[in-house]
Each structure stands twice: as C-alpha cells, then as structure tokens.
Amino acid sequence: MRGEVSDEEGARRSAARDTSLFERMPALVVYPEDADDVGAVVKTISALRQAQGERADLSVTARSAGTDMSGGPLTTGVVVSFTKHMNTMGEVERSEDAEAERGMAGFAVTEPGVYYRDFEKATLEKGLILPSYPASRELAAMGGIVSNDAGGERTLKYGKTEKYVEELDVVLSDGSRALFKALTPSELEEKKKLQTLEGNIYREMDALLAENAALIEEHRPKVSKNSAGYALWSVRDAKTNTFNLAKLICGSQGTLALWTRAKLALVAPKGHRAMLVIFLHDLNILPEIVKRVLPQNPESFESFDDHTFTLAVKFMPQMLSQMGFVKAAKLGIDFIPEIELVATGGVPKLLLMAEFAEDTIEEADAKACMARGALANLNLKMKIEKNEKESEKYWIVRRESFNLLRKNLHGLHTAPFIDDFVVPPSCYPEFLPKLNALLDEYASHFIYTIAGHIGNGNFHIIPLMDLSKEENRQVILDLAPKVYELVIKEGGTTTGEHNDGIIRTPYLPMLFGSEMVALFERAKKIFDPLNIFNPGKKVSLPGQGGTFADIKRDMIREKI
Numbered sequence: 001m002r003g004e005v006s007d008e009e010g011a012r013r014s015a016a017r018d019t020s021l022f023e024r025m026p027a028l029v030v031y032p033e034d035a036d037d038v039g040a041v042v043k044t045i046s047a048l049r050q051a052q053g054e055r056a057d058l059s060v061t062a063r064s065a066g067t068d069m070s071g072g073p074l075t076t077g078v079v080v081s082f083t084k085h086m087n088t089m090g091e092v093e094r095s096e097d098a099e100a101e102r103g104m105a106g107f108a109v110t111e112p113g114v115y116y117r118d119f120e121k122a123t124l125e126k127g128l129i130l131p132s133y134p135a136s137r138e139l140a141a142m143g144g145i146v147s148n149d150a151g152g153e154r155t156l157k158y159g160k161t162e163k164y165v166e167e168l169d170v171v172l173s174d175g176s177r178a179l180f181k182a183l184t185p186s187e188l189e190e191k192k193k194l195q196t197l198e199g200n201i202y203r204e205m206d207a208l209l210a211e212n213a214a215l216i217e218e219h220r221p222k223v224s225k226n227s228a229g230y231a232l233w234s235v236r237d238a239k240t241n242t243f244n245l246a247k248l249i250c251g252s253q254g255t256l257a258l259w260t261r262a263k264l265a266l267v268a269p270k271g272h273r274a275m276l277v278i279f280l281h282d283l284n285i286l287p288e289i290v291k292r293v294l295p296q297n298p299e300s301f302e303s304f305d306d307h308t309f310t311l312a313v314k315f316m317p318q319m320l321s322q323m324g325f326v327k328a329a330k331l332g333i334d335f336i337p338e339i340e341l342v343a344t345g346g347v348p349k350l351l352l353m354a355e356f357a358e359d360t361i362e363e364a365d366a367k368a369c370m371a372r373g374a375l376a377n378l379n380l381k382m383k384i385e386k387n388e389k390e391s392e393k394y395w396i397v398r399r400e401s402f403n404l405l406r407k408n409l410h411g412l413h414t415a416p417f418i419d420d421f422v423v424p425p426s427c428y429p430e431f432l433p434k435l436n437a438l439l440d441e442y443a444s445h446f447i448y449t450i451a452g453h454i455g456n457g458n459f460h461i462i463p464l465m466d467l468s469k470e471e472n473r474q475v476i477l478d479l480a481p482k483v484y485e486l487v488i489k490e491g492g493t494t495t496g497e498h499n500d501g502i503i504r505t506p507y508l509p510m511l512f513g514s515e516m517v518a519l520f521e522r523a524k525k526i527f528d529p530l531n532i533f534n535p536g537k538k539v540s541l542p543g544q545g546g547t548f549a550d551i552k553r554d555m556i557r558e559k560i
Contacts, residue, residue, distance in 0.1 A: 001030075001032065001033070001036070001037040001040045001041065002033045002034070002036075002037055003030065003031045003032040003033040003037045003084075003085055004030070004031045004084075005028060005029075005030050005031075006028065006029050006030075006031075007027070007028050007029075011029045012025055012026050012027075012028070012029055013025070014029075015029050015063055015066070015073075015079045015081060016074065017066070017074070017556075018066045018067065018068040018069070018071060018072070018073055018074060019066070019067050019068065019069050019136075019414070019416070020068060020069050020070055020071040020072075020074070020416060020501065020502065020503060021071075021413060021414070021415045021416065021417065021467060021476070021503070021555055021556055022071040022074055022502050022503070022551075022554045022555060022556065023074070023554060023556050024071075024074040024075055024076055024554055025076065026061075026075050026076060026077060026078065026079045027057040027076060027077055027078060028057075028077075028078045028079070029078075029079045029081055030078055030079065030080050030081065031081050031084040031085055032080060032082070032085060032086060033085045033086070034085075034086065034260075035169065035171060035177060035260040035261070038080060038171045038258055038260055039171050039175045039176070039177060040175065041060060041078065041080060041175075042060055042171050042172075042173065042174070042175040042258065042532070043174065043175025044175075045058055045059065045060050045077075045078060045532050046173060046174055046175060046530060046532060049530045049532055050530065054531075054543065054544070057076060057077050057078070058077060058078075058532065059075060059076075059077030059078065059531075059532050059533070059534070059535050060077065060078050060080055060258070060532055060533055060534070061073055061074070061075035061077060061078070061079055061080065061254060061533075061534045062079075062080050062082065062112070062143060062147065062254035062258050062534070063079050063080065063081045063082065063143070064081075064082050064083055064112050064113055064140075064141035064142065064143030064144050065083060065115065065139055065140050065141035065143070065144060067136045067139050067140045067141075067144060068144055068148065068498075068499070068501065069416040069419060069420075069462075069498045069501075070148075070253075070416075070495075070498050070499050070500060070501025070502060070503050070504060071501040071502030071503055071537075071554070072144070072147070072148065072253045072254075072499055072500075072501040072502075072534070072537060073144070073254075074501075074502065074554070075534065075535075077535075080258065081113075082111065082112040082113035082141070082143050083113040083115070083141055083143075084113065085113065086111040086112060086113040086260065087111060087113035087114050087115070087118075087141075088110075088111050088114065089108065089109070089110055089111075089114055089118070089119065089122050090108070090109025090110060090111075090261070091108070091109055092106065092107075092108040092109075092122055092123050092125070092126050092128065092266075093106050093107055093108075093126070094106045094126060094127075094128070095107065095265075103267065104164075104265040104266065104267060105127075105128055105266060105267050105268035106123075106126060106128045106265075106266045106268075107166060107263055107264060107265050107266055108122065108123050108128070108130070108263075108264055108266055109261065109262070109263050109264075110142045110261070110262050110264065111142070111260065111261060111262075112141065112142055112143030112146070112147075112259060112260065112262070113141060113142075113143060114141060114142045115139075115140070115141050115142075116130075116133055116134075116137050116138075116140050116141060116142060116145060117137065117138050119142055120133070120137070123266055127268055127269075128266035128267065128268060128269075129266060129267060129268075129269045130145075130161075130164060130264055130266055130267075131154040131155075131157075131158035131159075131164075131267050131269070132145070132150055132151050132152065132154070132155055132158065132159065132160050132161040132163070132164060133145070133150070133152050133154070134150040134151065134152045134497065135152055135153070135399065137152070142262065143259075145161055146161055146165060146168075146249075146250055146259060146262055146264075147249075147250070147251070147252065147253050147254050147259070147499075148161075148227060148251060148253065148497070148498065148499040149161050149162050149227050149231070149250050149251030149497075149499070150497055151225055151227075151458075151496065151497040152497070153300040153302055153453065154299055154300055155225060155453065155456070155497075156224075156298065156299070156300055156301055156453060156455040156456050157297060157298065157299045157300070157357075158267060158299075160225055160227075160497070161250060161251075161264075162231065162234060162247055162250045162251060163265075164264045164265040164266070165246050165247060165249075165250045165262065165263075165264060165265075166181065166182070166246070166263040166264060166265055167179060167180065167181040167246055167261075167262070167263040168180045168181075168246040168249050168250070168257075168259040168261070168262050168263075169259065169260050169261035169262075170249060170257035170258060170259050170260065171257060171258045171260060172197050172198060172201070172257050172527070173197070173257070173527060173528040173529070173530065173532055173533060174197050176196065176197055176198065177260075178198040178201075178257075180244065180245040180246040180249060180257075181244060181246060181263075182237070182240065182242035182243070182244040182246075183242060183243045183244065184241070184242060185241065185243075188202065188206065188243045192206065200526070201245070201526055201527055202245075204526040205235065205245065205248075205523065205526060206243070208232075208519065208522060208523065208526070209232060209235055209236060212232075212519055215515060215516065215519070216232045216233050216516075216519070217233060219512050219513065219515075219516040220233040221422075221492075221493040222424070222491050223422045223423065223424060223456070223457060223491070223492055223493055223496070224422075224456040224457070225422055225456055225458055225493075225496040225497065226422065226493045226495070226496060227251050227420075227495045227496060227497055227498065227499040227500070228493050228494050228495050228499075228500055228504065228508065228511055228512075229500070229508055229511070229512055229516070229520055229538070230248060230251075230252060230256075230519075230520050230523050230524075230538065231247060231248055231250070231251055231252075232248065232519060232520075232523065234247040234248065235247055235248050248523075251499065252538060253499055253500065253501065253534060253537050253538060254533055254534045254537075255524060255528065255533050255534045255535075255537050255538045255539070256523070256524065256527040256528060256533060257527060257528075257533070258533070269357070270299070270357035270358050270359060270364075271358075271359055271360075272357065272358055272359065272360055272361040272363070272364045272387070273299070273355050273356065273357045273358075273364055273387070273388050273391070274355070274356050274361065274364040274365045274367065274368040274384060274385065274386050274387065274391075275353055275354065275355045275356070275368065275384065275385040275390075275391035275394065276293070276353075276354040276355075276356070276368045276371050276372055276382060276383075276384055277351065277352070277353055277382065277383050277384070277385060277391075277394060278351070278352040278353075278354070278375070278380055278381075278382050279348040279351060279380070279381040279382070280348050280349055280350040280351070280352055280380065281346070281348055281349055282349075283349055283350070283428060283429060283432050283433070284429045285378055286350070286425070286428040286429065286432075286454075287425050287426050287427075287428050287429065288378065289352065289375060289378065289380075290425040290428075290454065290455060291425075292371070292374040292375055293354050293371045293374065293375070293455070294455060295374075296354075296356065296367050296368075296370050296371040296374070297356075297367070298354040298355055298356050298367075298371070298455065299355050299356060299357040300353070300354075300355045300453070300455070301352070301353070301354045301355075301453065301454050301455025301456075302352070302353045302355075302398055302451070302452070302453060302454060302455075303350050303351065303352050303353065303451065303452055303453075303454035304350070304351055304397065304398050304449070304450070304451040305349065305350055305351075305449060305450040305451070306347045306348065306349050306350070307448070307449045307450065308351075308397065308398070308449040308450070308451060309347055309348070309351060309397070310347060311449065312397040348381075350454070351394070352454055353391070353394050353395075353398070354368070354371055354455075355391065356368050356371070361386065361387060364386075365384070365386050368384045368386075369384065372384060398451060411466055411559060412447070412464040412465055412466055413464065413465055413466070413467045413556060414462055414463075414464060415446065415462070415463045415464065415465040415467065415476065416462045416498070416503070417463075417476045417479075417480050417503050418461050418463075418479065418480055418483045418484075419460055419461055419462045419498060420458065420459075420460060420494075420495045420496055420497055420498040421458075421459060421483065421484065421487045421492055421493065421494055421495065421496070422456065422457050422458045422459075422487075422492050422493045422495075422496040423457045423459075423487055423490045423491070423492035424457055424490060424491055424492065425454070425455070425456070425457045427457075427490040427491075427492075428457075430490075431486060431490050434486055435483065435486060438479065438482055438483060438486070439461070439479075442475050442478075442479055445463075445465060445471070445472050445475045446463035446464060446465040446472070446475070447463065447464045448461055448462070448463040448464070449461075449462075453496075456496075457492065458496040458497065466559065467555060467556050467557060467558075468557055468558060468559035473552070473555050473557075476551070476555070477548060477551065477552060480503075480507070481507070481510070484507055484510060484511070485510075488510065488511055493511065494507050494511055500537060500538055501537055502536065502537070502545075502550055502551060502554060503551060505536065505537055505538060505539070505540060505545075505546040506540065506546060506547055506548050506550075506551065508520070508538075508539075508540075517539075520538065520539050521539050521541070524538065524539045524541075531544055536550060
C-alpha cells in the first residue's frame, strides 16, 4: 500500500480512545491514501484470518475524528485511520428539478476523513448544507457522521444522515470494492447474478428482507430517530420501489463494510430564525406543549433542565471570561430579563427552545407567534427572540454549561452510558419523574445534567464520575439496564444518534428481542463471514465481544 503502517506506541495510543468511557490499545494503525490501500489492508487481514483462525488482533476497524461516544472506533486489532490522507472533498452541485421534488437542493461527494467543518464550508459556498450535523460539528469527521447515522438539533425538521446518503463506495470483507446505491428491481436482479461476494450479498440480503418483512416492520423502532441495531427496514423504499444497501451501511459502525466515498444529498438552509422560549414549571403539560408547537414546523425544539440553568448561573463568570469584554457585557445584559423571571417565579424545571427558520425574518417571527398563540391558554411564561443574535444566549447555555462543569470539577471523567435514549413525547409526565427518581438513587456517584431534543424525545444525560472507584464503575452496569427498561416500556429506543458501540451492543437483545437479533447476526454473516470488521459492535458473537464483560473490562480507570 502507498500509505503508512505504524506499530509505534504513540500512534497506537492516539487511536486507543474516543470520547467514550473506554480504552482499547490497537495492534496497528494504518493510514491509507486511497480505496486501493483500504482494500489491500482488508484483503491481507482476511487472508490471515483464513490461515490462522480467530485472533483478536486480526480485525479491521475504521476511525476518522474519534469523537464517538460509544466506543465504536476502539479495537485491539488494526485501526484504519482516514483523516491523515483520505480527507478530500469531491464536487458540490446544485440539484436538478427531480431532486428538488424530494426536498433536496443539491449533493456533495466526500471521503470519510473530511472534517465536517471543512465539508460545511465547501457546501455553504454553494448555498447548501447537510442538516443532520451533530453537536460535535467543529470536531467530527464525515466517517463517523455516516457510520453512526448522526443527528442533531435540526434533525426534528430534516431527519438524520441516512436520509441524505445517496451512494457509498465500499470495501467488502474480502477486499473487493462495490458501489451501493438505489437499484431498480431489474438492476437488483442483474446484481444478484454476479458470482462475487457483492453478488452473494445482494442475493442473501434480498432473501432475508423478503422472508422476514413482517418481523422487521414489527420491530422497527416507532420513535422518530434510532441508531440501534441494523436498519434493515430502510433498504427497500416502497415509494420509489428501489433497493439501496447504502442505507444499511449508514449507521452500521463499520461492521459490514468500510466506506471510502459518499455521495450525500443536501438542502438549502433558511436565512432567518426566530425562537420561542418557554419557561416550564409543570412537567405534566409538556406533551401538550410539544403537540401544539410541532404543527408550526420548528427547525429545532431543544431543552435544558434546572440543573443546567443553575450551573450556567454558578459558572457565569467563567463563561463570560472566555468571550471577551464586549460580548460578555452584552450577554450579561441580555440575561437580565431571565434573571428577573427566575427571581419572581423560581428556576424552571425545563427551559424549552423552539426555533423557526424561514426565508424572511417576518415569516420566522410569524411562526414563533403562531406557536405562542397555540399555547396561550396554558398560563406559561414565554418570550420570543426575533433573531439569532437575541437567541444566542440560550444556545450558549445549552451547549457550554456541560463543558464548564467538566472543566471546573477536577478528577471526574465524562461517562456517557445513558446518553442518547429516545422516548415518545406523549410519555413525558410518567417517564421523566421515574427517570429522575432512578438518577436520584445514584446521586452520590455522579453529577449530571439533562438536555435534549425535546421535540422528538431524544435525551442526553452524560454524568461526570470518578471512574477510578470500582463502586462508580459498577453503577454504570447497574443503572443503565434500569433506565433502558423504562425507555423500552414506553416504546422508545436506547440510542437516537450516538449508536451502539461497546456501551450499548449488549442491550440489543433487550431492545429488539431474540428473533430480530438473529436477523442482525445473519446480516453480519452475509457481509462479513469471518467477522473481521469491528467485532463486538452491533452483534455479539461467541468469544468475539459485545458483552457486559467487555464494558467492565475496558472502562477507563485512571484518576484525573
């Protein structure tokens, strides 16, 4: 291969962590220059596995920016790191009318090592954007965004990354290459005639989906976003009568194939925004608020809790000191109305932010006013911020309070283990008190805040913990199944954006049941019969990871 291979400790250590609570030291780190290099690595590992059998170091795991929160890119095998060389953008184009009919305004071609910040800069030059970007948009790369089926604050209106994946060039588990894209029935039949691994994948996957269509639809998560398991329900598009395996590769965490080039659809962002801010003291009316606001089609509907608000006040001096005098002074002045509201009415249990995006400020403001009008008889404290400068203070609190907490509480690790579940908004009055009661049981072991995408029920709880203590590490194994039992009982899912990885793969049988998990295992075997792609993620095969023992063994232990 033309790229580099390194077994130096520094290179391996840099790939041993992501932003999860795990650490795994890889055997090698490979920096491919192109898809041919990736194919050479996979072909070599495949040949060695056939000759030498199962060995933990004979596996291939993709890595881009390493911002994953689930342990997805961590391995004791070979890391294929894309950001060094495979970081080139292809064309960015406006769409023809046919694309516009689907709500897409254009497309972009990218390699997995491109950072999202660079991707967005290139697309905005054409007046386009990928709206499924995650909160880590300044740090994340396209490899993880596609492989985790990322979502974020705009997913409420625009959907997750899978919706925008048109084509993927992939390297299969024997080192061969394929292009996955939407196929008509006749094109699918031609693919099934190929006497190659690609042909076998099409034959076997077509049969799997046809034979189990009812089971797959029955177990398809009923919430609006999901990254758990394999998206078998997304391969066939009934509206277009097409078959697209790129939809399955998206969100599969590099366990089925390694993608080397993606064609992604894009939208044209709206130019103006207005925000309706709601100060909520009674959680019982939260479902009614969501029900009344959503018909106005907000671009995002976010929330943060009273812990977050209190932390923002506590650490306000540090927050302001990082902004420069002029911006800090303005932010302090801007918060005077909120301080007065809290002084008279107390800290709200939740602060809700419904943001409306339109082509003109008048249209955006009208949408916010209509949403406020729909809530008029609920006796809520509300205000409208008529532009992005006015609403910026809320986004700062939503995005920065946790970072401030982490920086000011030394010796504690971020511990994402119940960080991404989704529940139907209708269940909030019953679910949230039960969740808070569970968290309170373990309050002596961690500090936490709750924020989330309130419009579609996706909550982010990322505790800060001293992971050097055995009793705290045990809490992770004790609390998570209790939270997920609540989530599943309400018809939710364990992850909406962050995916399964090390931390959630063992919970897939609990979420989907044994029949569906058996289909996931069958799909994995069809694509990757030797299990060389990122073993222990998405499926748990005997002796190959994906267990609670892996969670316990690989947790970070050092004190910081």
